[in-house]
Amino acid sequence: MAYSNKVIDHYENPRNVGSFAKDDPSVATGMVGAPACGDVMKLQLKINDQGIIEDAKFKTYGCGSAIASSSLVTEWVKGKSIDEAALIKNTDIAQELALPPVKIHCSILAEDAIKAAIADYKQRHGN
Amino acid sequence: MKLPIYLDYAATTPVDPRVAEKLMQFLTMDGSFGNPASRSHKFGWQAEEAVEIARAQIAELVNADPREIVFTSGATESNNLAIKGAAQFYHKKGKHLITAKTEHKAVLDTMRALEREGFEVTYLDVEASGLVDLNKLEAAIRPDTTVISIMFVNNEIGVIQDIAAIGELCRSKGIIFHVDAAQATGKVDIDLETLKVDLMSFSGHKTYGPKGIGALYVRRKPRIRLEAQTHGGGHERGMRSGTLATHQIVAMGEAFRIAKEEMHAERERVAVLRDRLLDGIKDIEQVFLNGDAVQRVPGITNVSFNYVEGESLIMALKDIAVSSGSACTSASLEPSYVLRALGLTDELAHSSIRFSIGRYTTEEQIDHTIKIVHDAIGKLRDMSPLWEMYKDGVDLGSVAWVAH
Numbered sequence: 465m466a467y468s469n470k471v472i473d474h475y476e477n478p479r480n481v482g483s484f485a486k487d488d489p490s491v492a493t494g495m496v497g498a499p500a501c502g503d504v505m506k507l508q509l510k511i512n513d514q515g516i517i518e519d520a521k522f523k524t525y526g527c528g529s530a531i532a533s534s535s536l537v538t539e540w541v542k543g544k545s546i547d548e549a550a551l552i553k554n555t556d557i558a559q560e561l562a563l564p565p566v567k568i569h570c571s572i573l574a575e576d577a578i579k580a581a582i583a584d585y586k587q588r589h590g591n
Numbered sequence: 592m593k594l595p596i597y598l599d600y601a602a603t604t605p606v607d608p609r610v611a612e613k614l615m616q617f618l619t620m621d622g623s624f625g626n627p628a629s630r631s632h633k634f635g636w637q638a639e640e641a642v643e644i645a646r647a648q649i650a651e652l653v654n655a656d657p658r659e660i661v662f663t664s665g666a667t668e669s670n671n672l673a674i675k676g677a678a679q680f681y682h683k684k685g686k687h688l689i690t691a692k693t694e695h696k697a698v699l700d701t702m703r704a705l706e707r708e709g710f711e712v713t714y715l716d717v718e719a720s721g722l723v724d725l726n727k728l729e730a731a732i733r734p735d736t737t738v739i740s741i742m743f744v745n746n747e748i749g750v751i752q753d754i755a756a757i758g759e760l761c762r763s764k765g766i767i768f769h770v771d772a773a774q775a776t777g778k779v780d781i782d783l784e785t786l787k788v789d790l791m792s793f794s795g796h797k798t799y800g801p802k803g804i805g806a807l808y809v810r811r812k813p814r815i816r817l818e819a820q821t822h823g824g825g826h827e828r829g830m831r832s833g834t835l836a837t838h839q840i841v842a843m844g845e846a847f848r849i850a851k852e853e854m855h856a857e858r859e860r861v862a863v864l865r866d867r868l869l870d871g872i873k874d875i876e877q878v879f880l881n882g883d884a885v886q887r888v889p890g891i892t893n894v895s896f897n898y899v900e901g902e903s904l905i906m907a908l909k910d911i912a913v914s915s916g917s918a919c920t921s922a923s924l925e926p927s928y929v930l931r932a933l934g935l936t937d938e939l940a941h942s943s944i945r946f947s948i949g950r951y952t953t954e955e956q957i958d959h960t961i962k963i964v965h966d967a968i969g970k971l972r973d974m975s976p977l978w979e980m981y982k983d984g985v986d987l988g989s990v991a992w993v994a995h
Binding site: 467478481483495496497498499500502503504505506521522525526527530531582 | 898899900901902903906936937938941972973975976977978979987992993
C-alpha cells in the first residue's frame with residue numbers, strides 16, 4: 465500500500481493517543497466501527513462549559529490510514545466549538561491525508577466518530 | 592545488521608551460491624550449453640549427461656528411481672500435470688477427486704478447472720490443528736474416486752500431514768495419491784520406497800535452487816499413467832514436452848544434493864532459531880500459534896496477535912520481511928483461507944504473521960526480530976480500543992458494534 469507522507473507521519477507519530485476517565489462529566493466518547501470489519505475508532509473530547517473542545521484523545525484498531533485519520537481529527541477538533549467540529553467532513557480528512565480510494569471509508573469513520581462523540585455529549589447534557 | 596531481515600523462506604529461498612556457480616556453467620559458449628535432446632554431437636551428449644546426473648540427485652533425496660522424475664517449470668506445473676493428467680487418463684474409472692481446503696492454490700484451482708470439465712471434487716475440512724482426519728478422508732471416498740491430493744507440508748502454517756497413513760488408505764482402495772511436496776524437500780525425510788505415494792510435486796526455488804524449475808515424481812511400480820498437458824517433441828517420456836532447461840535442472844539437482852547432505856544439521860539449527868523466536872515472544876499476551884504444535888516443520892511459524900490489526904502490524908514490522916494472513920496485504924479482500932479453514936475468526940486471521948526461517952537466518956536476526964515484534968505489538972495495543980476493553984474485562988462478543 466503506497467501511503468502519503470502525511471499518513472506515514474501520523475501512523476509513526478500518532479498525536480493524542482490515550483483515554484480520558486469515562487466518568488468525567490466533561491468527557492464525551494464516540495466509538496464507531498466493528499472488529500470484524502477491521503476498524504474500531506474511539507474518540508474522546510473534553511468539552512468545557514462554553515461548549516469548546518479543550519482536548520481530544522483517540523484509540524484506533526485499524527489500518528494505517530484509520531490510525532492517521534483519527535490522529536488528524538484529534539488535532540483538528542481542539543479549540544473548536546462542538547458546532548464547528550460537527551462541520552468537519554470526511555472529504556476534508558481524505559484530502560488532507562491524500563487517502564487512496566480504497567481507504568476513503570477510514571475518513572468516513574473518523575467523521576462518524578466526531579458525530580458520535582458530540583451526540584454522546586448532547587445526550588448527557590440534556591440538549 | 593542489514594535491514595530488512597528476510598524471514599520469508601516459505602515464499603522463496605535465495606539460490607545457494609554453490610548452486611548458482613553450477614548453474615552458470617551451462618549457459619555460455621564456454622559452458623555446456625547444448626540441447627540435451629541433440630543426439631548427434633558432443634554438445635548435446637554433455638548436456639544430457641548433466642541432466643541425468645541432476646535427475647539422479649533429485650531421485651536420491653526422495654529415494655526414488657531417476658526414471659520416475661519428470662522435469663517441469665515448477666511445483667505449480669507439477670500439480671497441474673499430476674492432477675489433470677491422472678484424472679483425465681483414468682476418467683473411465685470414475686470422476687470423483689478429493690483434496691483438502693488448506694491446499695495450495697495450484698491444487699485448488701486445478702481442481703476447480705476439472706470441475707468445469709465435469710469432475711466432482713470433495714474439498715475436505717481439516718481439524719483445528721490443520722491436519723486431515725484419516726477417518727473423515729476415508730468417509731469421503733466413493734466407488735468412483737480416482738485421485739486424492741494432499742500436501743506434505745502446508746506453506747502457510749507448516750503442519751506436516753500423515754502422508755504414510757493417507758498413502759496406505761489410498762493404496763488399499765486403489766486410488767491414485769498425489770502429494771504436493773514443494774515445502775517438504777530438505778525439511779522432512781521422504782522415502783518413496785516406503786511411502787505409498789503415486790505422484791509427488793517438487794519445486795526448485797523452495798529448496799535454495801532457482802525459480803522456474805520443478806519436477807514431478809511419477810511412480811513406475813505400480814505404473815501410473817498421465818494424460819500429457821503440454822504436447823510437442825515428446826520429451827520426458829511424452830509426459831512433458833519442451834526443451835529441457837539444462838542450467839536450471841543442473842541447479843535444482845545440486846540444490847537437492849546439498850539438501851540431502853545437510854538437511855538434518857540444518858533442521859536442528861533452524862529448530863534452535865525457531866525456539867529462540869518463540870521463547871522471545873511467549874511473554875506477549877494473547878498470542879496464538881496457528882496449526883498443530885508438534886506435527887510441523889521448524890522453518891514455518893504462524894502466529895496471531897489478538898487485538899492488533901493486520902495491515903498496521905505489517906507497517907510496524909517494516910524492518911522484517913514476513914508474510915501476513917491479512918487481506919490488506921493481498922489483492923483479495925478475504926483473509927487467509929487456510930487460517931479460516933482452521934476455524935480462526937476473521938480478526939485473528941487478519942492479525943496473523945508467518946515467520947519462515949532458513950539457511951541464512953542468524954541468531955542476531957532473530958534477536959532483532961523479537962525486539963521489533965515487542966515494540967510493534969506494544970505500540971499498536973497502546974493504541975487499540977479493543978485491547979483497552981479486553982484489559983477492562985469487557986466481553987467484545989457482547990458489544991453491539993455498528994458495522995459499516
